[in-house]
Amino acid sequence: MILNVEKVKKSFDGFVAVNGVSLAIKKGEICSIIGPNGAGKTTLFNLITGHLPANEGKLVFKGIDITHLPPHQICRLGMGRSFQRTNIFPRLTVFQNIQAAVLVHLGKSFNFFQPVDSFFREETQAIIEKVGLKEYGETVSGSLSYGFQKQLELGIALASEPELLLLDEPTAGMSAKETHQTMELIGRITREKGLTLLFTEHDMEVVFSISERIMVLHQGRLIAEGSPEEVRSNSDVQKIYLGETR
Amino acid sequence: MNLPDPSFLIIQSLSGLTYAMFLFLIASGLSLIFGILRVLNFAHGSLYMVGAYLTYSFVSLFINAPGQFWWAVISASLAVALIGGFIERFFLSRLYIREELSQLLFTYALVLIIGDFAKVIWGTGQLSISRPPILKGAVQIFGQYFPEYNIFIILLGLGIAFLFWLILNRTRWGRVIRAAALDREMLGSLGINVSWLFTLVFIIGAWLAGLGGALVAPIAAIVPGMDVEIIINVFIVVVIGGLGSFWGTLLGALVLGQVISFGILILPRLAIVFIYVLMAVVLIIRPWGLLGKPLQR
Amino acid sequence: MMLKPNWFLILLILLLALLPLSESRFYIFLGTDILIMGLFAVSLNLLLGYTGLVSFGQAAYFGIGAYTCALLMKKAAVVFPVAFVAAAFMGMIGALIIGFFCIRLTKIYFSMLTLAFSQIVWAIVFKWNSLTGGDTGLIGINFPKYLDSSTRFYYFTLAVVVISFYFLRKVVDSPFGRILATIRENPERTEFIGINVKRFQLIAFMVSGFFAGISGALFGIFNHSLFPDLLYWPMSAEVLIMSILGGMYSFFGPVVGAAVILYLRMLVTSYTQYWPLIMGTILALLLFFFPGGIVGFLKSQRPFAGGKR
Numbered sequence: 001m002i003l004n005v006e007k008v009k010k011s012f013d014g015f016v017a018v019n020g021v022s023l024a025i026k027k028g029e030i031c032s033i034i035g036p037n038g039a040g041k042t043t044l045f046n047l048i049t050g051h052l053p054a055n056e057g058k059l060v061f062k063g064i065d066i067t068h069l070p071p072h073q074i075c076r077l078g079m080g081r082s083f084q085r086t087n088i089f090p091r092l093t094v095f096q097n098i099q100a101a102v103l104v105h106l107g108k109s110f111n112f113f114q115p116v117d118s119f120f121r122e123e124t125q126a127i128i129e130k131v132g133l134k135e136y137g138e139t140v141s142g143s144l145s146y147g148f149q150k151q152l153e154l155g156i157a158l159a160s161e162p163e164l165l166l167l168d169e170p171t172a173g174m175s176a177k178e179t180h181q182t183m184e185l186i187g188r189i190t191r192e193k194g195l196t197l198l199f200t201e202h203d204m205e206v207v208f209s210i211s212e213r214i215m216v217l218h219q220g221r222l223i224a225e226g227s228p229e230e231v232r233s234n235s236d237v238q239k240i241y242l243g244e245t246r
Numbered sequence: 247m248n249l250p251d252p253s254f255l256i257i258q259s260l261s262g263l264t265y266a267m268f269l270f271l272i273a274s275g276l277s278l279i280f281g282i283l284r285v286l287n288f289a290h291g292s293l294y295m296v297g298a299y300l301t302y303s304f305v306s307l308f309i310n311a312p313g314q315f316w317w318a319v320i321s322a323s324l325a326v327a328l329i330g331g332f333i334e335r336f337f338l339s340r341l342y343i344r345e346e347l348s349q350l351l352f353t354y355a356l357v358l359i360i361g362d363f364a365k366v367i368w369g370t371g372q373l374s375i376s377r378p379p380i381l382k383g384a385v386q387i388f389g390q391y392f393p394e395y396n397i398f399i400i401l402l403g404l405g406i407a408f409l410f411w412l413i414l415n416r417t418r419w420g421r422v423i424r425a426a427a428l429d430r431e432m433l434g435s436l437g438i439n440v441s442w443l444f445t446l447v448f449i450i451g452a453w454l455a456g457l458g459g460a461l462v463a464p465i466a467a468i469v470p471g472m473d474v475e476i477i478i479n480v481f482i483v484v485v486i487g488g489l490g491s492f493w494g495t496l497l498g499a500l501v502l503g504q505v506i507s508f509g510i511l512i513l514p515r516l517a518i519v520f521i522y523v524l525m526a527v528v529l530i531i532r533p534w535g536l537l538g539k540p541l542q543r
Numbered sequence: 544m545m546l547k548p549n550w551f552l553i554l555l556i557l558l559l560a561l562l563p564l565s566e567s568r569f570y571i572f573l574g575t576d577i578l579i580m581g582l583f584a585v586s587l588n589l590l591l592g593y594t595g596l597v598s599f600g601q602a603a604y605f606g607i608g609a610y611t612c613a614l615l616m617k618k619a620a621v622v623f624p625v626a627f628v629a630a631a632f633m634g635m636i637g638a639l640i641i642g643f644f645c646i647r648l649t650k651i652y653f654s655m656l657t658l659a660f661s662q663i664v665w666a667i668v669f670k671w672n673s674l675t676g677g678d679t680g681l682i683g684i685n686f687p688k689y690l691d692s693s694t695r696f697y698y699f700t701l702a703v704v705v706i707s708f709y710f711l712r713k714v715v716d717s718p719f720g721r722i723l724a725t726i727r728e729n730p731e732r733t734e735f736i737g738i739n740v741k742r743f744q745l746i747a748f749m750v751s752g753f754f755a756g757i758s759g760a761l762f763g764i765f766n767h768s769l770f771p772d773l774l775y776w777p778m779s780a781e782v783l784i785m786s787i788l789g790g791m792y793s794f795f796g797p798v799v800g801a802a803v804i805l806y807l808r809m810l811v812t813s814y815t816q817y818w819p820l821i822m823g824t825i826l827a828l829l830l831f832f833f834p835g836g837i838v839g840f841l842k843s844q845r846p847f848a849g850g851k852r
Contacts, residue, residue, distance in 0.1 A: 049735065075737040089728035091792075100725045101736040103718045109738060111718040119718060160736055286651055341830065346651070347597055348830050351787065354780060355830070358823030366817070478662070478776075485655060519666040526659040530644050533652045 002027040002164055002196050008047055008057030017043040019220035030197045032207045035217035041200040042084055045168050049081050050074045080162030082153045084169050090142030094133055094152055097141050099124040101159030131155040147178045167199035171206055183210060253388035258507050264396040266503025267403030268458050273483040273495045275454030281427040281490035282447045285349045289356035290455050291477030297326045297459025298468045299368050305375050315378035323456040330452020334445050365470055373468040407496055482525045488538020497536055559701055563694045575697050577802045578704045579761045584785040584797030586754035592791030594747045595727030597654045599779050600661030601755055606774035608634040608756025609763040613684045623687030627760050634756015635749045642748030646741050665774035680770040684763055700761055707754055723747055788829055790836030799837050
């Protein structure tokens with residue numbers, strides 16, 4: 001088990017966002033978490049990555065108790081993440097965005113006196129090409145299209161060479177074509193690097209096509225879990241999603 | 247050290263209360279503007295100062311008119327409101343798409359500009375006007391004298407606080423304003439012209455500052471520098487009470503009023519340090535103030 | 544791994560070195576002033592433009608440095624070199640303490656706390672009459688031995704400032720500096736590439752305070768006197784304006800801003816007392832029409848040969 005979430009609970013001012021959720025993810029699995037808006041998916045992600053402290057419960061990553069660790073330490077243990085709203089460094093170029101993550105990963109962030117531009121050029125360029133942004137290395141990232149920014153975000157997450165990758169709605173706001181391209185890219189990278197992937201999505205087609213295991217969250221509770229076929233035929237799930245298109 | 251007798255303490259406390267009312271008027275305008283426009287208006291003290299100066303000028307305008315002081319107060323505060331509206335409509339609103347720092351710096355630029363304009367128009371000397379005839383006297387409280395005008399200010403301040411509470415909580419416009427403080431984008435989709443709402447909020451905030459200045463004119467020195475002096479204390483009030491919180495502003499004003507009033511007596515040398523320490527401590531321990539909402543992560 | 548020789552900069556330094564030959568006390572005076580305030584502004588910009596921390600209280604470290612150096616020399620008969628270094632370290636320690644509390648907050652609350660701390664420092668200096676002379680000020684700060692003329696002090700200042708800029712430029716162009724930029728752009732994202740953001744912000748504070756302290760020490764000697772109002776918040780506002788006027792996203796922008804403000808002030812105050820009005824108007828025009836500052840504007844007009852970032 002690469003990730004163990006044990007009876008984790010989080011409430012805000014009396015509103016319980018995540019209510020005693022437990023799940024376990026095997027190394028190399030591709031899992032998705034689905035559920036209607038407000039089900040607590042992003043909150044759960046924030047709990048796993050340490051951006052929010054849990055009120056109750058335990059989180060174990062690669063056998064290490066990460067329940068009270070700050071996000072930067074959890075990241076260094078081998079977790080990567082993309083965020084729902086695109087999180088990049090807008091005034092920096094694509095190259096600089098990814099290079100920053102590489103710098104940290106390879107332990108050079110406390111270097112005060114050498115010019116940064118010469119560091120890790122090859123490694124950075126390799127990642128840029130891998131996420132399909134080959135010609136855009138010198139482009140200011142804030143001026144990229146939405147789709148490309150999402151690809152850049154994936155690049156930043158990958159630069160830390162994570163073992164577990166959390167993607168929060170990676171295809172949000174994309175056209176069908178962009179969605180397909182993005183998921184293909186993600187799938188390819190995941191297989192190449194043997195990553196464990198955990199993602200949330202609203203696009204059911206994406207979810208059912210790529211996931212090995214699906215977990216369904218509703219009002220903060222895990223109400224169903226299993227293979228795509230099992231989940232699809234689960235009556236509780238169908239009840240929740242009645243009327244939900246896309 | 248001799249313990250001062252109780253009546254003296256009460257008078258001191260009432261003085262603090264009077265000052266608190268002025269702080270409340272200005273701070274509530276600042277807080278309102280911050281809550282809705284997300285702009286911390288450095289120039290709020292300047293608007294207060296202009297209110298005082300205008301009252302001085304209008305008093306001579308209405309000379310020999312019955313109720314001349316009151317006409318001056320009304321005119322001055324409305325004039326400041328209009329000035330505020332003008333500033334927001336034609337200048338500040340153009341900066342909304344930029345980062346908050348730009349808006350903040352613009353209000354500071356206004357402090358510099360308005361400050362010097364006041365010097366140009368009214369000179370650098372100290373001006374004063376007298377209290378209105380109807381409130382010239384003093385009442386006896388436990389054997390000490392306390393000015394009637396100050397009592398009027400205290401009552402008026404509480405009255406305005408109550409009025410605002412009514413408007414915010416019991417009228418449609420109040421609900422709109424409170425909604426705007428929570429979610430500005432939603433408001434647009436509800437068919438409300440957000441741009442004019444912002445101008446209106448700024449006008450109201452400016453009016454409050456102008457009113458404060460107008461009312462303080464008879465009992466304070468109208469002098470350059472009163473803008474800077476008051477704005478720092480107003481900042482402390484909203485920090486203590488909580489930026490954007492109505493009751494917090496009132497509470498903060500009451501607290502600071504008493505602290506200043508007694509601080510000068512008890513620890514004259516350290517009072518001034520203590521005020522800033524208080525501000526820092528509140529920000530460190532409870533940045534959203536006594537009654538504000540905790541910051542979202 | 545030297546920086547490519549930047550011919551424009553070298554020429555500028557040369558010109559500055561030759562300045563005293565003009566025999567003009569006015570230019571020597573102005574030059575020293577600009578160098579000192581330029582260093583002060585660049586120290587602020589490490590926080591403002593590079594790390595994204597809007598500090599309203601930079602005057603605190605400036606003042607701490609100024610009073611430390613002056614008091615050590617005057618009251619404890621400490622030699623200038625020691626006092627000078629002490630000033631830098633006191634500035635750094637002040638920034639460490641203040642920064643420690645401030646980085647827990649964000650945005651406007653951060654700014655307000657920096658202002659509050661700065662005012663506390665001001666109030667202490669203002670009230671501690673016996674030590675600092677309070678409102679009447681600390682006067683009679685003489686040029687140190689070996690630097691006992693305006694010209695000599697000018698050269699000393701030039702040397703100190705050039706060395707400081709060299710050091711700061713290295714830091715800003717280093718991996719550490721790049722991380723500061725990512726913190727400015729997106730602190731949340733920076734955290735999740737594995738950076739302890741607070742630690743980096745605190746280091747930035749300390750470096751900033753160190754150089755602000757140096758500029759303060761120079762200031763005290765240059766003016767031969769110190770008054771508490773160099774710690775009052777308009778000083779912090781002025782250095783903030785200098786940085787933004789010059790261009791906060793460039794290294795030398797703040798120096799340009801300092802030069803412009805100081806020169807204009809000298810010009811304007813000889814004609815009229817309404818310098819705040821002029822400065823306020825310039826600031827407003829800047830905000831509306833030149834958001835990138837002077838350097839930003841120049842860069843958008845033509846590619847700048849010289850490697851200023």
